[in-house]
Amino acid sequence: MMKMLIKQIVKIMSAIILLASVAITDTYARGGFGGGGFGGGGGNGIVAARVLGNVLVAPDDALWNNATARSFSLRFVNSTGGGGMQGGGDGTSGGTGGTMTVKAIHNGTDIAFRLSWNDATKNDTVNGVDEFSDRAGIMFSAEQKCRMGSPGNPVNIWFWHAAKGIVNNIIAGGLGTITKTGDDNIRVISNYVNGEWQLVMSRPLLPVNSDNQVDLSNGNGPIAFARWDGANRERNGKKWITGQTSVSLQ
Amino acid sequence: MARQLAMVINLDKCLGCHTCTVACKNLWTSKKGREYMYWNNVESRPGPGYPRNWEVRGGGFDANGNVILGELPAQADYGEVTEYNYEKGLFNGGGIVNAEPEPSWGSNWEEDEGEGDFGENYYMYLPRLCNHCTNPACLAACTRNAIYKRQEDGIVLVDQDRCRGYRHCVQACPYKKVMFNSFKGQSEKCIFCYPRIEKGKPNACAMQCPGRIRQVGFLDDTSSDVYKLAVQHQVAIPLHPEYGTGPNVYYIPPFSGPSTVDDQGRPINIDRIPMTYLRSLFGDGVDAVIATLRAEREAVSSGGSSEILEVLNSNNRYSL
Numbered sequence: 001m002m003k004m005l006i007k008q009i010v011k012i013m014s015a016i017i018l019l020a021s022v023a024i025t026d027t028y029a030r031g032g033f034g035g036g037g038f039g040g041g042g043g044n045g046i047v048a049a050r051v052l053g054n055v056l057v058a059p060d061d062a063l064w065n066n067a068t069a070r071s072f073s074l075r076f077v078n079s080t081g082g083g084g085m086q087g088g089g090d091g092t093s094g095g096t097g098g099t100m101t102v103k104a105i106h107n108g109t110d111i112a113f114r115l116s117w118n119d120a121t122k123n124d125t126v127n128g129v130d131e132f133s134d135r136a137g138i139m140f141s142a143e144q145k146c147r148m149g150s151p152g153n154p155v156n157i158w159f160w161h162a163a164k165g166i167v168n169n170i171i172a173g174g175l176g177t178i179t180k181t182g183d184d185n186i187r188v189i190s191n192y193v194n195g196e197w198q199l200v201m202s203r204p205l206l207p208v209n210s211d212n213q214v215d216l217s218n219g220n221g222p223i224a225f226a227r228w229d230g231a232n233r234e235r236n237g238k239k240w241i242t243g244q245t246s247v248s249l250q
Numbered sequence: 251m252a253r254q255l256a257m258v259i260n261l262d263k264c265l266g267c268h269t270c271t272v273a274c275k276n277l278w279t280s281k282k283g284r285e286y287m288y289w290n291n292v293e294s295r296p297g298p299g300y301p302r303n304w305e306v307r308g309g310g311f312d313a314n315g316n317v318i319l320g321e322l323p324a325q326a327d328y329g330e331v332t333e334y335n336y337e338k339g340l341f342n343g344g345g346i347v348n349a350e351p352e353p354s355w356g357s358n359w360e361e362d363e364g365e366g367d368f369g370e371n372y373y374m375y376l377p378r379l380c381n382h383c384t385n386p387a388c389l390a391a392c393t394r395n396a397i398y399k400r401q402e403d404g405i406v407l408v409d410q411d412r413c414r415g416y417r418h419c420v421q422a423c424p425y426k427k428v429m430f431n432s433f434k435g436q437s438e439k440c441i442f443c444y445p446r447i448e449k450g451k452p453n454a455c456a457m458q459c460p461g462r463i464r465q466v467g468f469l470d471d472t473s474s475d476v477y478k479l480a481v482q483h484q485v486a487i488p489l490h491p492e493y494g495t496g497p498n499v500y501y502i503p504p505f506s507g508p509s510t511v512d513d514q515g516r517p518i519n520i521d522r523i524p525m526t527y528l529r530s531l532f533g534d535g536v537d538a539v540i541a542t543l544r545a546e547r548e549a550v551s552s553g554g555s556s557e558i559l560e561v562l563n564s565n566n567r568y569s570l
Contacts, residue, residue: 080393080418128325129420129430164435176393178414233322236393236416 045221046070048104048111050250055105055112056187059198064114067103072225072242074100074117079175079237097240100225106249111216112202113138113158113247115225122192123230124162132230133163136199137170139224140214150174156214158186158201162230165190167201171212175237181212197227205249221246254384254404254469255442256476257456258486259377260502260562263463266375268292268358270455270464274379277454278441283433285331288357289440290379290455296527297360297373301426302327309424310387310493317390319421328429329356365527372522374504376531377464379455380427380440381488382406384496388439391422403468404498405442413437424493452568459567467569469498474569475561476500483558485542491533502562503528503536505543 049067057063074097103114115136123134137159150173157170157178167186172178185208191198207213214220222244228234274290293299301323308320332349339347353359364373382399386406389397396412397419399405408419408428415435419428428439443453451457456464467474469481479486479502486500508517528536546556 080416126432126435128432129328129417130322130324131432176395236414236418 045246045248046102046104046223048106048219048247048249051105051107053107055107055110056189056200056202057112058189059114059116059191059200060193063105064103067105067114069101069103070245071099071101072245074098074227074240074242076240077237097227100227100240100242102225104247106205108205110202110204111247111249112200115199115201115227116196117227118195119192119197119227119229119231120195121229121231122162122197124165124192126163126230132228132233132235133161134197134230135162135228135235136160136197137226138201139226140216140220141222141224156212158203160188160190160199160201162190162197169213181209183208183212216247217249219246219248223247252401252404254498255382255447255466256469256480256498256500257379257453258465258476258479258500258502260463260465261374261376261504262502262562263461264292264375264377265461266292266294266361267460269458269460270377271357273454273458274440277443283431284429284438286325286328287429287431287438289427289429290377291357292375292377293358294361294363294373295376295531296365297363299360299376299378300328300357302355304426305490307424307426309422309426310495311385311390317387317422318424319391319418320424320426322417322421323426325432326355329353329359332356370509372506372509372524374506374523376489376501377455378425378427378489379499380406380442381425381495381497381499382440382442384498385494387422387424387493387495388419388428391418392416393418400444403442403444403447405444405447406439407441407444408437408439410434410436410438424490424495425497447570450570452570456567462565462567465561465566465568471569475564475566476569478557478561483542485539485558487532487535487539489531491535501532502543503532503539505540505547 047068051063051066076097098118101116105112119134123132125131126133137157140156154171154173157172158167159170160167167188168180169183169186170178170180186201186203189200205217207215223246224244225242226239228239271288271290271292275288279287279289288300291300299305307323308318310318312318330351330353332351332353334347335344335350336347338344362373364371366372382405386397386399389399389406393416394412394414396409398407398409400407413436415430415437417430417437419437420430428437431438446453452466456466465475467476469477471477480500486502488497488500504523506521506523509520509522510518512518525537546558550556550559
């Protein structure tokens with residue numbers, strides 16, 4: 001009798017958990033990562049200001065005055081040595097990471113992000129085995145945790161490589177799985193001014209391929225930002241990341 | 251059942267002519283971003299080698315089996331990329347053909363220097379390529395799973411679709427035989443001439459060697475010379491076995507002559523290349539190999555026969 005009761009409770013609990021997870025998934029699916037969940041500019045969320053005209057403008061363009069800047073502190077992580085790797089003597093944390101300042105604008109068709117961060121050295125060439133490029137990225141996510149995704153819950157990344165001068169559209173489903181999709185519809189303008197990288201990345205709100213890109217027409221979240229300092233030989237899982245935030249459209 | 255291709259290189263017969271290096275270069279590393287690369291190189295030893303001081307940069311595995319990320323060489327440690335100014339030197343009154351820009355370092359920069367004073371100087375040639383290790387440190391270090399070892403022949407390859415140029419493999423390879431193509435932004439290495447192997451032909455370095463010092467075959471093929479030398483008679487041994495990666499390029503250590511002469515001009519029977527130096531390259535096992543080779547030579551010179559010497563003196567280059 002007692003055993004039956006326990007079994008029954010376990011069954012009910014399982015059903016509740018299952019329903020709850022379905023509900024969470026469903027929220028994201030229906031809301032297109034947006035809806036009311038990320039709107040309103042509450043907390044530290046990024047609000048993409050509505051503007052007229054082309055949003056792919058230089059980082060010093062007056063159009064950016066329309067947007068409110070949000071600053072996020074950068075934290076050093078190193079997930080490269082997970083397999084018990086030792087040594088190397090490179091890519092260790094070089095002091096504090098400072099902040100990543102982010103603005104966003106949209107015109108109803110396209111969205112643009114403006115990222116800026118301090119970097120004492122400009123590394124936009126790789127002329128040998130001992131040179132590494134500065135890089136930066138935005139990660140858009142469809143799940144609660146913004147950690148490179150997991151199988152079945154991929155993340156979508158805009159990945160800028162200073163030396164290549166391009167942004168790749170990337171999907172990932174966990175550590176070590178990032179894959180370029182070839183949907184290279186993300187445009188970029190970068191400037192390095194007085195020890196600061198200023199980066200503008202833009203893409204249509206609607207994905208060119210919904211399997212490979214998130215739909216941004218209702219905003220998105222959680223999202224996160226990262227940057228790599230080439231002078232410190234940062235690459236792969238050695239990087240500076242922000243906490244999670246979200247983007248909503250004005 | 252996983253199989254392993256291996257190569258045996260007889261250092262006794264190496265002339266230091268670099269035909270192997272040129273064959274490899276022409277076939278694989280003449281394109282953009284690979285100009286500086288020598289997937290196969292020949293070093294004069296003792297010496298810093300290629301890339302410079304590769305032996306002290308670390309890599310391989312520690313006692314617990316964790317991969318060690320060694321030091322990344324500087325690009326300058328591989329040497330400058332130069333071009334010969336034929337146009338200026340031959341046709342425009344220059345008179346002399348030079349490499350430009352003037353190099354200050356490169357593969358085999360230390361040719362024939364060796365060690366020791368005049369009269370007792372010694373050196374040896376050491377051809378090197380990727381060892382296609384049984385336990386490759388490059389593979390263990392890759393966070394992208396971009397490096398794989400083929401089941402059918404043990405060849406270790408970098409999947410260019412997965413490589414993102416992180417260079418952990420360059421750091422982890424204790425032989426520094428993974429190289430970075432900065433034009434492509436990806437790592438590349440010796441492919442053991444797999445397109446040739448798949449057609450039953452040996453590697454270009456082995457095929458072109460004028461001294462026929464290289465033999466290629468499967469370690470489990472009892473009819474192959476590689477099996478006879480490395481497995482059956484164990485006179486071919488790997489370079490730096492202490493790195494723990496299980497290299498599959500094996501070397502017949504050089505059988506060095508006397509180092510000097512007495513006051514009557516007669517050779518004194520002291521090894522020209524000190525055994526301590528050979529042990530530093532091949533481990534303590536090199537003593538037994540030298541002893542075996544000496545005994546085999548003596549057997550033949552007193553009218554007997556030796557399968558080992560017959561294999562070493564054969565013209566066979568491969569059994570595939």
